[in-house]
Amino acid sequence: MATSDRTFTVFGAGLAGSLMAIYLARAGHRVHLYERRPDPRTASAERGRSINLALSTRGIDALERIGLAEEVLASAIPMPGRMIHSPSGELTFQQYARDGKQAINSVSRAGLNEILISAADREENVEIHFDARCTGVDFDSGEASVLDGASGQTRSVPTNHIIGADGAFSGVRSSMQRRDRFSYSQDYLTHGYKELTIPAGEGGSFAIEKQALHIWPRGTYMMIALPNADGSFTCTLFWPFEGPNSFAELRTEADILSFFKAHFADAVPLIPNLVDDFQNNPTSSLATVRCAPWNVGDRAVLIGDAAHAIVPFYGQGMNASFEDVVWLDRALREHPDDIALAFDSYASARKPHADAIADLALRNFIEMRDLAGRRSFRTWKKIDQAAGRFFPESYIPLYDMVSFSTIPYADAVEREKRQIAFLKRLGIGIVVAIVLVIVASVFFWAFNR
Amino acid sequence: MATSDRTFTVFGAGLAGSLMAIYLARAGHRVHLYERRPDPRTASAERGRSINLALSTRGIDALERIGLAEEVLASAIPMPGRMIHSPSGELTFQQYARDGKQAINSVSRAGLNEILISAADREENVEIHFDARCTGVDFDSGEASVLDGASGQTRSVPTNHIIGADGAFSGVRSSMQRRDRFSYSQDYLTHGYKELTIPAGEGGSFAIEKQALHIWPRGTYMMIALPNADGSFTCTLFWPFEGPNSFAELRTEADILSFFKAHFADAVPLIPNLVDDFQNNPTSSLATVRCAPWNVGDRAVLIGDAAHAIVPFYGQGMNASFEDVVWLDRALREHPDDIALAFDSYASARKPHADAIADLALRNFIEMRDLAGRRSFRTWKKIDQAAGRFFPESYIPLYDMVSFSTIPYADAVEREKRQIAFLKRLGIGIVVAIVLVIVASVFFWAFNR
Numbered sequence: 001m002a003t004s005d006r007t008f009t010v011f012g013a014g015l016a017g018s019l020m021a022i023y024l025a026r027a028g029h030r031v032h033l034y035e036r037r038p039d040p041r042t043a044s045a046e047r048g049r050s051i052n053l054a055l056s057t058r059g060i061d062a063l064e065r066i067g068l069a070e071e072v073l074a075s076a077i078p079m080p081g082r083m084i085h086s087p088s089g090e091l092t093f094q095q096y097a098r099d100g101k102q103a104i105n106s107v108s109r110a111g112l113n114e115i116l117i118s119a120a121d122r123e124e125n126v127e128i129h130f131d132a133r134c135t136g137v138d139f140d141s142g143e144a145s146v147l148d149g150a151s152g153q154t155r156s157v158p159t160n161h162i163i164g165a166d167g168a169f170s171g172v173r174s175s176m177q178r179r180d181r182f183s184y185s186q187d188y189l190t191h192g193y194k195e196l197t198i199p200a201g202e203g204g205s206f207a208i209e210k211q212a213l214h215i216w217p218r219g220t221y222m223m224i225a226l227p228n229a230d231g232s233f234t235c236t237l238f239w240p241f242e243g244p245n246s247f248a249e250l251r252t253e254a255d256i257l258s259f260f261k262a263h264f265a266d267a268v269p270l271i272p273n274l275v276d277d278f279q280n281n282p283t284s285s286l287a288t289v290r291c292a293p294w295n296v297g298d299r300a301v302l303i304g305d306a307a308h309a310i311v312p313f314y315g316q317g318m319n320a321s322f323e324d325v326v327w328l329d330r331a332l333r334e335h336p337d338d339i340a341l342a343f344d345s346y347a348s349a350r351k352p353h354a355d356a357i358a359d360l361a362l363r364n365f366i367e368m369r370d371l372a373g374r375r376s377f378r379t380w381k382k383i384d385q386a387a388g389r390f391f392p393e394s395y396i397p398l399y400d401m402v403s404f405s406t407i408p409y410a411d412a413v414e415r416e417k418r419q420i421a422f423l424k425r426l427g428i429g430i431v432v433a434i435v436l437v438i439v440a441s442v443f444f445w446a447f448n449r
Numbered sequence: 450m451a452t453s454d455r456t457f458t459v460f461g462a463g464l465a466g467s468l469m470a471i472y473l474a475r476a477g478h479r480v481h482l483y484e485r486r487p488d489p490r491t492a493s494a495e496r497g498r499s500i501n502l503a504l505s506t507r508g509i510d511a512l513e514r515i516g517l518a519e520e521v522l523a524s525a526i527p528m529p530g531r532m533i534h535s536p537s538g539e540l541t542f543q544q545y546a547r548d549g550k551q552a553i554n555s556v557s558r559a560g561l562n563e564i565l566i567s568a569a570d571r572e573e574n575v576e577i578h579f580d581a582r583c584t585g586v587d588f589d590s591g592e593a594s595v596l597d598g599a600s601g602q603t604r605s606v607p608t609n610h611i612i613g614a615d616g617a618f619s620g621v622r623s624s625m626q627r628r629d630r631f632s633y634s635q636d637y638l639t640h641g642y643k644e645l646t647i648p649a650g651e652g653g654s655f656a657i658e659k660q661a662l663h664i665w666p667r668g669t670y671m672m673i674a675l676p677n678a679d680g681s682f683t684c685t686l687f688w689p690f691e692g693p694n695s696f697a698e699l700r701t702e703a704d705i706l707s708f709f710k711a712h713f714a715d716a717v718p719l720i721p722n723l724v725d726d727f728q729n730n731p732t733s734s735l736a737t738v739r740c741a742p743w744n745v746g747d748r749a750v751l752i753g754d755a756a757h758a759i760v761p762f763y764g765q766g767m768n769a770s771f772e773d774v775v776w777l778d779r780a781l782r783e784h785p786d787d788i789a790l791a792f793d794s795y796a797s798a799r800k801p802h803a804d805a806i807a808d809l810a811l812r813n814f815i816e817m818r819d820l821a822g823r824r825s826f827r828t829w830k831k832i833d834q835a836a837g838r839f840f841p842e843s844y845i846p847l848y849d850m851v852s853f854s855t856i857p858y859a860d861a862v863e864r865e866k867r868q869i870a871f872l873k874r875l876g877i878g879i880v881v882a883i884v885l886v887i888v889a890s891v892f893f894w895a896f897n898r
Contacts, residue, residue: 181690184634185632185633185635187632187634
């Protein structure tokens, strides 16, 4: 039963919202959880969202705290590294972690969401309302407008404290945006993405290496593929929307096939429905959303994509959102009698880290599509990981900090700058030492000849 | 009579919109001009907008092209420089132009708007609808939603080509924002502003130097004052909203007076209603709005604050908006049979310059509130302007390019970078020349002694 007299209204039962509802219930609060879609456990999946996601340490940590990590990881496929596909079809494996063992995990978005919604549903204090979308909030009165998907009617719902977990196109945030001094940005990439499928082989076998995130880096664009539990892979082509080499230009079967044969030759035989998938699957856009402040007093606060939609190239969107839940839960426990202070302190503490992972994700697009295919970059990765093994306490490669630790993102970025400076000094030191040894040897030889 | 068979719908009869309507009518088009406020020629002025504005070369050029510059400048007050008020009340005059003659001009926003609306009204092809606000546009059908201020009813208005000149909170833009891949940002300063009045002296005399923009630079904040034609000055205090030294902290009469006496001592006796103005005038926020793309095919295009709201510190908001009108008019004349191409080419050509002046305006806040009061900065300004006089063709100080030319903003920024590099080389050259002369003199002396 509820041990607090507070009621929270969570808008959005996606990954962040349903996890938040569980945390709030466990803290003794009453929770109303509203979701614009029908119950995913009975309805069919929506098109146009990514099919699988990379779950790493931050996300696992958030799941462990409520005892769900084991269930989620049971059907996950660990990916300890990238498999780089060169234009000629040559394969190179790059391990992710300095120890070569830690892995990010390919999980099904739909499967994970169902696990979380079922877990929220099991909480006595959580009441879930499906087919109910928040279209706006009156922050003075606390009245939220909720659109019923079945009837098309909008009703007014009284609230005390709102958690806006309603995604990149958040209705809660759109009402915040109408307030004075709400800073906001949405920046679209000129690239879009399209999903294609590599089906499972006979008996659910994997057509390419199962335990890897596959990348076909092609400089200004790329394709990636993540394994699914059923033996299939979901490929995602990241490509410009418009221009000479773009989605807009590639229409006919002949064009599509000749493009793929020229640039992704080894993938073509693996994607039997290539032309059909390409022509019929949607081309989706990629945006970074930033805003501030994330809360309106004790009335509402944003988490997940509603607060900070990021591009997918560091595989951290879900992980960052899950970490939001942990941080907001902690702030609420630290300030149980002052929700405004809890929201304020969560929002101001968390915002710099959301900005940091947004920047890292944008930067990683370049790394994945271009650098990953270069020899110089692979050499750098080897030095970076070797330094991490040689100085296990003081040098942690950035990728390890982001994916295999819970060091806050902005702290990881700062720490990496110091590590790079350290490596440079180390390099200079080694050169000086070598010169000194040579000079000393020459003197020694000169004296003793 | 209309010589084109096209009808344009301009939303917003502020400065940019009413000027645009005149340009379109002169080009032979039919124009419907909608304005959310009542007719300013009969209604009283709105509070909370700045009272006067600095009109400079770009704005004058746009007015000259339709024969309105003379009428506007008749009541304008030229300001050939800044008058810096030090904390001790010491005055220093800094000329704006390298020649010391060119001036920016203080004009009344309301007066200028009335001149423009009257001029638009005189055009046979312009029909003006007051009290009619655009709340959104359906870009597929061309139907615009227009809210009638008197009845509170929203009606649907059919349109062909829309010019969104409806300001920083544009209804046209809000509909664009709901489209996929519309990049958008609104960034608020942590400073707000409040207006105060220095009334005219006896017989309409000016209490402080008439022909100057007055600045009280105080490092992290400042006050400025611009002259009005009636002998008064409108002061604007730019100050943080919150924190230890902020609008939020200054409430009581004693606090207000002691703050002003400590920091703006020479202004206090000039502002008789200081406490009353401070307590009752609104504190307004300052935002930079950027977006892209500015148009939806041939259906709608943005100009002025709707496309690029900027902070006021370079005095270029109105001037940039007027220049938009000139550029859009030129694009429409260049592509009379392809409005989509005209809108596209205006939008893509103009956007980098809007971004450039937005950045310059932010940067100038630092210059005005902090640098302007420093001796090192004044020395730099003297060198900058002297270089501009010595190399009149090849070196134009940035301020002169922005305020006293129609060189596109981004080109001015690029050119300034080259000029600074040139000055550095010149400085090195002079030092080398001096050293050579000294060396030669020493040799000459050594040989001939």
